Amino acid sequence: MFENLSKNLEKAIKSLKGEGRITDINIATTLKEIRRSLVQADVHYKVAKQVTDAIKQKAIGTNIKSAVSPGQLFTKLVQDELAILMGTTHTGIRLSGNPAIILLAGLQGAGKTTLAAKLALYYKNKNKTPLLVACDVYRPAATDQLKKLGEQLGIPVYSEPAEKNPCIIAEHAIKAAKHSLADLLIIDTAGRLAIDEAMMQEITRLKKQLQPSETLFVVDSMVGQEAVNTAETFNKQLDFDGVVLTKLDGDARGGVALSIYNTINKPIKFISTGEKLQDLDLFHPDRMASRILGMGDIISFVERAEQIYNEEQHRSLSQKIKTNQFNLEDLLEQVKQIKKMGNLKDMMALLPGIGTALEDFPMEEDFFKNCxxxxxxxxxxxxxxxxxxxRKRKERIARGSGYTVQDVNHLLKQFDMVYKVMKKVKTGKSLVNFSDLYKKFT
Ligand SMILES: Nc1nc2c(ncn2[C@@H]2O[C@H](COP(=O)(O)OP(=O)(O)O)[C@@H](O)[C@H]2O)c(=O)[nH]1
Ligand SMILES: [Mg+2]
Incomplete structure (x- = not known):
């Protein structure tokens, strides 16, 4: 996510590392580089200038304590400024009313239908009883898509193929929710390829009628600056509550995440980072800022891991790592858990230290299947x-599993690498004990 921006910012800050103290002159180049990195990431140049001006002002006025290097101080200042740019702190989701209603709006292809399913899963895991509502009445395929996702998750979908008025479908869905004791309606709506009056009227009518506790504007972050313009238009008409950025796993440059709050003054609430239904995170400006600066986002990692792991497992696993008893049985268990968490590489990227330690680690999906x-x-x-x-055992294992001796060797080699990384992590900052980590960072 935002690799280029991260690299450029890191490079800019590194150029300052050797300096003993911060002066007007020695930060000039660094600030220019930071500004350039932001503009390259598709941030409006005025906003980029605003950010670097703020950093400069704070940097010049700060006394550096001996324990902190100028580079470290600067990293902190940049992180703070990026967080401010994205809204400073996380804005929660409000679920009031029975059923609570989340209404999704946005252009076609933004990721609304996928998000509807992701939200349903997210809240199901939080002990809610969601009902998905198909209000995209123009394409029969849209209802089928939602139904398929619902089936996959075991979450019901309310639809009325013959009804062409989304307001009526939504009204019936509320009755159905009350009847089936669902306490959360997630309403998927129709989008268009570009903004048009009919779509705006329809979504505005839905909002007025339903009075949702959250109206979320869904936007594809890969669209770049145009996405910010679209958000502005939707916001004027719809006055939504928050934004969901999708496809942050793609080659989005970061501009939308960095500019949208500044432009429309509405918070980003969720980010969607992949096609798998687990790939959804609450948006925390401060965490995102530290992630952009290559400092990792441990807390999001822990939150996702927490949904899967339980305390008992943490304890026994970390004990095993401590005593070098981590074995293939544990690896198998880990592989199963990791599969549930979604894309492993993305998960690993959230971890500072581990991310780079595992950089050369060949984690093809196939490995897990064979494993x-x-x-x-x-x-x-x-x-x-x-x-x-x-060798003899390897041959037997290969025969039994339907793989080759080479595959068995490959797996054992991979295990050896994981084992070494575990040892390294153990002797380093011990980032593998999720429960300790969670306590430390919350
Ligand atoms: N890589 C990636 N693809 C996504 C993400 N969210 C949605 N998509 C894909 O984007 C396409 C359009 O999504 P869809 O939910 O149908 O958009 P809608 O037209 O707004 O309902 C689908 O192929 C999704 O699988 C995401 O976060 N990452
Ligand atoms: Mg759709």
Whole structure:
């Protein structure tokens, strides 16, 4: 996410690292580089200038304590300014009313239907009982898409194929929710390729009728500056509550995330970072800022991991890592858990330190498929003590799992690498114990 921006900002700040103190002169180049990085990321140059002016003012006025290098101080100042630009702190989602209603709006292809399903999953995991509502009445395929997603998640979808008025469908959906004891309606609506009057009227009517507790504007972050303009138009008409940025896993440059709050003064509430239904995070400006500066976003990682792991598992895993007893059985368990969390590389990127430690680690999806089958063909003894696996055992395991000896070797080599990373992490800042981490950062 925002790789170029991160790289450029890091480079800009690095150029300052050697300096003993901050002066007007020695930060001039760094500030220019920061401004340039922001503009390259598609941030309006006026906004970029505003950011660097603020950083300059604070930097010049700060006494550097001996414990902090100018580079560190500068990183902190840039981080703070980026966070301010994106809204400073997280703005919560309000779910009031019974059922509570979330209305989604945005152009076609923005990711509304996908988001509807992601939100339903997100709130189901928080013990809500969601009902998805198909109000895109123009394309039958849109209802099918939502139904398929609902089926996948085991979450009901309300639709009326014969009804062409989304306001009526929504009204019936409220009755259906009350009847089925659903306490959260998530309403997927129709978008157009570009803004048009009919679409605006329809969504405005829906909002007026439903009085949702959250009206979210969904926008594709890869569209760049144009997305900010679209948000402005929607906001004028609809006065929505917050923004959801989608497709941040793509090659979005970051401009939308950095400019949208500044332009329309509405908070970004969620970010969607992949096609998998788990790829949804609450948006925290401060965390995003530290992530952009390559400092990782541990808290989001922990939050997602927390949905999957339980305390007991944390404890026994971290104990094993501490005592170097992490074995293939644990790896198998980890692989299963990681699969549930979504894309592993993305998850790892959230971790400072681990992200770079695992950079050269070949984590193809195939590895995980092979991994499960191969480990399952091992005896318990082999799983806890992989060193005993000799050529003969490898042949047996290969036969049993339907893979080749080469595959078994590959897996064992990978395990060895994971083992080494675990040891490294253990001796470093111990980032693997999720529960400790969570306590530390919240
Ligand atoms: N990579 C990626 N693809 C996404 C994301 N959100 C949605 N998509 C894809 O974008 C396309 C359009 O999404 P859809 O939900 O149908 O958009 P809608 O027209 O607004 O309902 C689909 O192919 C989705 O799979 C995301 O966060 N990352
Ligand atoms: Mg749709």
């Amino acid at each position: 499960e089958a191969i480990i399952l063909s091992m005896t318990p003894k082999e799983r806890t003590d992989p060193h005993i696996i000799d």
